[in-house]
Structure formats: C-alpha cells, structure tokens
Amino acid sequence: MQICKKDKCTGCGLCIDVCPKKCIQMKSNEEGFIYPDINMDLCVECNQCKNKCPVNKAYISDNYEKPLVYACFNKEDNIRLDSTSGGLFSAIAKYIISKGGKVVGVTVDEKLKPKHIIIDNEEDLELIRGSKYIQSRTTGIYKKVKELLDKNEIVLFSGTACQISALYSYVGKEKSNLYTCEVICHGIGSEFVNDKQIKFIEDETKSKVEKLIYRSKKEGWTTSMSEYKLKNGTSKYVVSTDNLFMRTFYLTLCHRKSCYECKYAKLPRVSDIMIGDFWGADKLNFEQEELKKGISLALINNVKGEEIFDNIREFIGYREETIEHAAERNKHILVSNEQNPIREEFFKDIKTKEREYLMEKYCK
Numbered sequence: 001m002q003i004c005k006k007d008k009c010t011g012c013g014l015c016i017d018v019c020p021k022k023c024i025q026m027k028s029n030e031e032g033f034i035y036p037d038i039n040m041d042l043c044v045e046c047n048q049c050k051n052k053c054p055v056n057k058a059y060i061s062d063n064y065e066k067p068l069v070y071a072c073f074n075k076e077d078n079i080r081l082d083s084t085s086g087g088l089f090s091a092i093a094k095y096i097i098s099k100g101g102k103v104v105g106v107t108v109d110e111k112l113k114p115k116h117i118i119i120d121n122e123e124d125l126e127l128i129r130g131s132k133y134i135q136s137r138t139t140g141i142y143k144k145v146k147e148l149l150d151k152n153e154i155v156l157f158s159g160t161a162c163q164i165s166a167l168y169s170y171v172g173k174e175k176s177n178l179y180t181c182e183v184i185c186h187g188i189g190s191e192f193v194n195d196k197q198i199k200f201i202e203d204e205t206k207s208k209v210e211k212l213i214y215r216s217k218k219e220g221w222t223t224s225m226s227e228y229k230l231k232n233g234t235s236k237y238v239v240s241t242d243n244l245f246m247r248t249f250y251l252t253l254c255h256r257k258s259c260y261e262c263k264y265a266k267l268p269r270v271s272d273i274m275i276g277d278f279w280g281a282d283k284l285n286f287e288q289e290e291l292k293k294g295i296s297l298a299l300i301n302n303v304k305g306e307e308i309f310d311n312i313r314e315f316i317g318y319r320e321e322t323i324e325h326a327a328e329r330n331k332h333i334l335v336s337n338e339q340n341p342i343r344e345e346f347f348k349d350i351k352t353k354e355r356e357y358l359m360e361k362y363c364k
Helices: 014-018 048-052 077-081 088-098 122-128 141-150 161-171 191-205 244-250 257-261 288-293 303-315 323-328 343-349 355-362
Strands: 024-028 034-038 068-074 102-108 114-119 155-159 178-183 209-213 225-230 235-239 273-277 296-300 316-321
Touching (some): 014 161, 068 077, 068 088, 077 288, 088 122, 088 178, 088 273, 088 303, 102 122, 102 141, 114 141, 141 155, 161 178, 178 303, 191 209, 191 225, 191 235, 244 355, 273 303, 296 303, 296 323, 303 316
Antiparallel strands (some): 024 034, 068 296, 068 316, 102 114, 209 225, 225 235
C-alpha cells in the first residue's frame, strides 16, 4: 500500500501518529530522505494515513491574501547574534511562554539529526534556535500537541508549511489555543549529502563533529558560513562556497523531490505568522552594523498573527514593508525551487566520487 505519490511525499511524518496499529516508520532512501515504510503484516488498511495525509488534500487557506509585512530584529543583541537572522522567533516563543504556553520547535540530537521537541521555559529556547536544513523527525509530536491542546494548554508550533498543514489535518485549524509559525522554506536538503560534508570535516580535523551550526554569524549575517564544533574543543568554520552540502543546497542539487513542486509556496500562507531572513534588507537603509547582526522578515497572515506581533512590538525593532519587496529575494514565499537539471547526475556521483571531484564539477 502507498500512502501518497512517492515524489509528492513531504516526509511530514503525520502518517505515523495517525496509524492505530503503529505499523509505519520513517526510513531513509538512498538519497538521504525519509519516507514512510509500512509493515503490511500489521496494516489493516483502515486508510487513516491516506485520509489525513496533507499531500492528498487540496491546499485551502482562509488567511490574508496579502499579509502584513515587517522587517524586524530582536532588541536583545545576545539573542539576535545567537539566531540565524534577526532573533524574531525567540521573541515570539517568549511571548507564548509568558502566557504559560508550550513551544514546539526543532533541535539537533547527539547524532546531529533534527527533531521536534516541546519546551516550556526560556532557558531551553537555545535548544530550538537557529535554522536546520535537513528533515526534522516528527514521530509522536502531532499526538503530543493534540494532547496539550485537548487539555486547553497554549501551544506554539513551529516548522515548515507542510508540517503545519499536517498538524492542522490532525488537530483541526480552529483551535483558539494553537498558534503556528512557519519558516521561509527553501526546500529540504539531503541528509546523505550533509553526512558526507560532516565526514569531510572529521577526516580533515581528525576529530568528531559534536555540534553543527548551519549559519554562523562569525563573519556577520550576510556571510554564509557553517560552524562545526569538534570534540577536541575547537571549531571549524566553512563558508558555503567550500561546503559541499550548503553549496549544493543553494544550487538546488540536493533537495527532496517534493520540494520542487511545493503546493504551499504561494499566498495566502498556511500559518499564523511566517518568519525568515529578510534578504534585500540592505536596500532598507539599515545601518551596516544592524545588517551584520541580522534582519528578520515577518509575514502576518491572520488575526492570530497580529495578536502575536502586537504583543512583541516592545521587544523588537521593526518597520513596515511590502510583500513585493519581501518576495524580491525570498521568492520561495510565492514559488517553489526549480529542480537543478543535473540533480540525478549529482546523486549518482556523490556515492563514488571524491570531495575534490564533486566540488570542482558541481560547486564552482
């Protein structure tokens, strides 16, 4: 049995949580993307996985056709510098926590794999801060969120548009105590390619990578640089042009196939509020020092999004902008990435070729 068309599957993992027989698990394919695998000996073909799967449903949103748009940043510099862009997510999360709520976000485990977790205090915010560019494990998270909502707990769920759509499919959108925050998604990168890059670092440094920060601000917000924290106590910094994973990610060589036809890459957006980097902020007359620290983009998509933003205004610097300017260098708000024509060739080569060959052929 197939839940949805394989090339359309987003890997949201909802099928695991809705299965009454617990006969589904996520397994990686040869390209390094996770897909549902069904134990047909246990499956009773109740079709709950098919019926709830957001891929099988038409995308309909009653959010604003034209969202409110802001360029903003967190006034706390330590939080801002520890964030991928302007530290807006931390301000949103702190507001929810101040209301006694829970925040669902993505951390990276000891195996350097992203997964969704639930926090309820400001001290743990650092665990879910910062962008991750590969698929997050969501097993059990939709079920836990539903349990919290049924207990009238306030919950902020953050993730990609497809994950938020999956949550709505599971719990329903009309939950007054549920808030959603989506990241501007440029697609999901290959875990296999990311692991290759980590292996390159470990072979070069003769030390194990214990923590990975995909976007470090060591050289400022506008310089794309990753930090690999090593077991020997040092860090290896790699700019994206020398990083096989980040470079092929930006070139759309290592994306999940469904990301090339993302049905959520349009207006109206699926979540209450959408956040990401405000690329193009250099045209907004921000001082150079402010640009170096990072600028966030916020799209306010409905009344709940307005509530969130109104309650964090005193903690952020912000200015109103237009959707046209925001989308100028964040086209993924409106359209999907196009598949790189040599993607298949790249995945064939990466299995056997050395780093030098791959960098020369695909990353010049």
